[in-house]
Amino acid sequence: MESTSLLKNDERIDQLYSQDVQIIQSPRCFAFSLDAVLLADFVRPNHRHKLRTVDLCAGNGAIGLFLHKKLGGTFIEVELQPRIADMARRSVELNQLADRYQVLNMDIADVFTAIPKDSVDVVLCNPPYFPVTAQSRKNPNHYLAIARHEIATNLETVAEQMSGLLKMNGHGYLVHRPDRLTEILKMMEEHRLIPKRLRFIHPKPGRDANMLLLEVIKDGKPGGLKVVPPLTVSGADGQYLPAVRELLYGQL
Numbered sequence: 126m127e128s129t130s131l132l133k134n135d136e137r138i139d140q141l142y143s144q145d146v147q148i149i150q151s152p153r154c155f156a157f158s159l160d161a162v163l164l165a166d167f168v169r170p171n172h173r174h175k176l177r178t179v180d181l182c183a184g185n186g187a188i189g190l191f192l193h194k195k196l197g198g199t200f201i202e203v204e205l206q207p208r209i210a211d212m213a214r215r216s217v218e219l220n221q222l223a224d225r226y227q228v229l230n231m232d233i234a235d236v237f238t239a240i241p242k243d244s245v246d247v248v249l250c251n252p253p254y255f256p257v258t259a260q261s262r263k264n265p266n267h268y269l270a271i272a273r274h275e276i277a278t279n280l281e282t283v284a285e286q287m288s289g290l291l292k293m294n295g296h297g298y299l300v301h302r303p304d305r306l307t308e309i310l311k312m313m314e315e316h317r318l319i320p321k322r323l324r325f326i327h328p329k330p331g332r333d334a335n336m337l338l339l340e341v342i343k344d345g346k347p348g349g350l351k352v353v354p355p356l357t358v359s360g361a362d363g364q365y366l367p368a369v370r371e372l373l374y375g376q377l
Contacts, residue, residue, distance in 0.1 A: 131215045138219070143375040146190050147219050149212045157187035159358065160336060162372050163326060164251055164300040165191035167338040171247070172197040178247040179203060179240060179290055181233045181283060186213030186226070188249050193222055196247065202228045203236055233286050245290040248297045252283045280305070280312055288316040291343040299339045306337060319345035325355045329363075 132138065136151045141162065150156040165188050176198030180189040183202035192200070202217075204210040210230035217226040229239055280301075287297045297318055301309055303325060310320055318341035325334035334355065358369050365373065 131219055136212070141187075141191055141373065143372055144191050144194065146187075146193065147216070148185060148187050148190065149216045149219060150185065151212065154206075154208055157185060159369075160251055160300045161187045162191065163336070163356070164188055164249065164298060164338060165195070166372050167300075167322075167324060167340065168192060168195060168247070168249065168298050169296065169340075170195045173246075174198060176247065177201075177245045178249065179236075179245050181236070181248060181250040181286060182252045183210075183213060183228070184251070185209055186216045186228065188251060189226065190216060190220060190222065192249075193220070193225065198225070198246070200226045201240060202226065203233055204228065204230060205232050206230075234282055236286050237289060240290060242289050243292050246292060246295050248287045248290050248295070250283050250287060250298070251300050252280065280308065284312045284316040284318060287341075288318050288343055291318075293344045295343045297341040297343065299341070301337055301339065303334045303337050309337075309339065313339075313341050317344050318342070319347060320350050321345060322351050322353060324353045327355055327357045329359050330357055330361060 132149065133151075135153045136149055138147050139150050139156070140147050148157060161184075174197050176196055178189065178192070178196055178198065178200045180186070180200065180202045183189060183204045186202045186204075189200045189202050202210075202213050204213055207230050210228055214228045217223055217228060229236075231239065283299070291297060299309070313320055320339060321342050322340040324338040326336035326338065327334050356368060357366055360366055
């Protein structure tokens with residue numbers, strides 16, 4: 126099937142050249158951004174044939190698809206919004222990965238109706254970053270508001286479902302905002318997810334971190350958190366620095 130026949134009116138195909146993956150995107154309702162690429166890069170390689178990976182709040186499936194060479198086994202992408210879940214399904218088809226990937230259009234709160242507890246090796250999540258308060262300025266675009274604000278899910282639900290899915294010593298990976306780090310660490314430990322590796326992402330030299338990447342292990346040994354070297358995205362001129370260019374385009 127030609128790739129153009131998989132597209133709907135307002136959609137385009139973007140490519141992550143470093144992983145040779147094509148993703149169906151729509152600027153009107155959802156498009157993956159650098160946080161998805163960075164989270165996929167942060168995941169430890171594991172080529173076990175029977176590995177089971179679940180991507181919660183999967184959006185158009187970008188993070189899971191970026192990992193098709195790095196992780197073995199099968200993937201389940203869980204996305205609440207029907208239009209975006211449909212884009213994920215077509216992206217799987219576009220990359221000819223339907224034998225390894227399944228997309229579930231459902232609320233992550235209901236995930237145990239489809240995936241047994243304690244059955245998953247790796248859980249990924251790029252959740253909504255912003256809590257909803259009386260002062261929240263939510264995006265007027267409904268798709269984007271749900272993706273960015275804790276309207277349909279929240280950090281506690283993410284921690285609870287990640288923990289419930291993972292086998293003992295399974296690995297969870299999260300991308301989030303540094304201003305919520307204290308809350309994130311507390312919530313993870315309350316749900317038996319022991320933080321093991323943390324990386325801060327800085328937009329430019331001399332700027333505060335605006336993103337964090339966290340790896341947790343279910344029922345892991347307490348303590349031992351490593352804060353690995355930070356990553357700076359762009360130079361003072363706004364151009365991507367070499368390490369980030371390589372993540373996007375491969376070795377140039």
